[in-house]
Amino acid sequence: MSGPERYRVVAVEPDERFRTRLTIQLAGLAPAPFESLEALLEQLGGDDPMVVVFGPGLANDTGLAHAQRLTRTHPMAGIVLLAEELTLPLLQQALRSGVRDAIGLEADDATLRQAVERVGDAIATIATRSVGTEGARRGRVIVAFSTKGGVGKSVVATNTASSLASKGQRVVIVDSDLQFGDVAVLLSVPPLHTTVEAAGAIAGADTQLMEGLLATHELSGLRVLPAPVEPSAADQITAQEMVGIVQLLRTMFDFIVIDLPPHFDDVVVALLEEADDVLLVASMDIPSIKNLKVGIQTLDLLALAGSKIRLVLNRANAKVNLDIGDVERALGVPADFRVPSDISVPQAVNRGIPVVLDKPKSPAGAALHAIADSFLVSDAESSDPEPRRRTWRRPE
Numbered sequence: 001m002s003g004p005e006r007y008r009v010v011a012v013e014p015d016e017r018f019r020t021r022l023t024i025q026l027a028g029l030a031p032a033p034f035e036s037l038e039a040l041l042e043q044l045g046g047d048d049p050m051v052v053v054f055g056p057g058l059a060n061d062t063g064l065a066h067a068q069r070l071t072r073t074h075p076m077a078g079i080v081l082l083a084e085e086l087t088l089p090l091l092q093q094a095l096r097s098g099v100r101d102a103i104g105l106e107a108d109d110a111t112l113r114q115a116v117e118r119v120g121d122a123i124a125t126i127a128t129r130s131v132g133t134e135g136a137r138r139g140r141v142i143v144a145f146s147t148k149g150g151v152g153k154s155v156v157a158t159n160t161a162s163s164l165a166s167k168g169q170r171v172v173i174v175d176s177d178l179q180f181g182d183v184a185v186l187l188s189v190p191p192l193h194t195t196v197e198a199a200g201a202i203a204g205a206d207t208q209l210m211e212g213l214l215a216t217h218e219l220s221g222l223r224v225l226p227a228p229v230e231p232s233a234a235d236q237i238t239a240q241e242m243v244g245i246v247q248l249l250r251t252m253f254d255f256i257v258i259d260l261p262p263h264f265d266d267v268v269v270a271l272l273e274e275a276d277d278v279l280l281v282a283s284m285d286i287p288s289i290k291n292l293k294v295g296i297q298t299l300d301l302l303a304l305a306g307s308k309i310r311l312v313l314n315r316a317n318a319k320v321n322l323d324i325g326d327v328e329r330a331l332g333v334p335a336d337f338r339v340p341s342d343i344s345v346p347q348a349v350n351r352g353i354p355v356v357l358d359k360p361k362s363p364a365g366a367a368l369h370a371i372a373d374s375f376l377v378s379d380a381e382s383s384d385p386e387p388r389r390r391t392w393r394r395p396e
């Protein structure tokens with residue numbers, strides 16, 4: 001099916017001249033013009049996939065507040081913002097408001113069309129998946145894991161989660177580093193309630209209680225279950241309870257992203273088994289790769305999580321004489337994602353804002369958005385009766 005049959009295109013712009021111009025620019029996609037979001041909302045029926053082009057008259061605080069409302073209430077609406085001048089602060093604010101792409105007015109017709117088609121295809125693919133799984137909501141569990149500390153697990157987990165949330169998905173991040181978890185710090189969310197209280201909600205499968213315990217990351221809409229504030233509280237939570245929490249969250253969210261601790265214990269094994277996807281994070285230095293290789297072998301990680309593993313090479317451009325092919329051979333796992341070493345990451349960490357929202361177009365920000373996007377696409381494909389199968393070799 002071609003674009004316009006899979007999704008509708010509408011253009012919202014108060015100024016009549018711009019509105020007409022937009023209609024002409026997007027002529028092949030038959031856009032329906034609206035002078036305000038209210039006018040559009042009046043006509044919005046079900047939740048059909050739709051690309052909403054916001055004209056330059058909406059490239060301001062009020063327009064972006066509307067964008068945020070629209071993406072929260074209509075997850076099947078993908079917004080493309082057209083701005084007279086696309087500044088970095090505006091772009092950041094737009095992405096935080098759930099806008100999927102933003103372009104400057106100087107862009108040519110083809111660029112605008114491509115942006116609309118890209119967003120439309122993504123939305124339509126997600127819509128197909130939603131129809132297939134209606135009634136049996138079962139969120140996808142993604143864990144970030146490594147056998148070594150400090151390689152970027154929490155950066156990958158918090159950014160993947162916030163990126164998915166900023167794109168209208170219902171996402172919760174769980175900090176399962178019960179002793180030294182720092183997800184709440186990375187997101188600047190005060191840890192009012194933690195996994196200790198959440199364990200109390202699982203007995204009665206009490207989704208309302210769980211809902212009330214989750215903090216909210218205002219910038220992205222991401223929900224957060226932080227680690228206990230007292231490291232000693234870690235002993236109060238069993239692997240079974242942790243899995244119970246995750247299973248309850250599966251009934252409430254599209255994605256459950258879990259940040260794992262750098263060691264291996266019952267909780268970690270249970271969560272690796274429960275996971276649908278394991279983001280195995282390695283940083284590009286010899287100790288990290290060596291540690292990971294030994295870790296994979298001793299844990300028999302491939303037997304435990306084999307086809308679920310996706311290797312994330314962090315700091316992939318660091319100035320070390322390591323070849324990506326050598327790393328793949330050593331680990332017996334192909335590299336799925338590469339996140340470059342980028343000053344924007346520690347800067348964002350210090351500001352307590354995920355880099356995907358703070359500097360979305362920085363090299364690391366873009367690479368982390370790409371990790372999240374891969375779940376949106378492959379999630380849609382997973383309704384396929386023949387799920388993605390990959391074979392893994394034992395490390396050399």
Ligand SMILES: Nc1ncnc2c1ncn2[C@@H]1O[C@H](COP(=O)(O)OP(=O)(O)OP(=O)(O)O)[C@@H](O)[C@H]1O
Pocket residue numbers: 146148149150151152153154155156177261262314315339340341342343345346347349364
């Ligand atoms: N791509 C990157 N470029 C630059 N700095 C990075 C990058 N990824 C991570 N860092 C830096 O490395 C630090 C450690 O990252 P992070 O906290 O995510 O590691 P971790 O694996 O979760 O550590 P731990 O094992 O302690 O939980 C971060 O504070 C961040 O500033």
Ligand SMILES: [Mg+2]
Pocket residue numbers: 153154155177182259
């Ligand atoms: Mg961490």
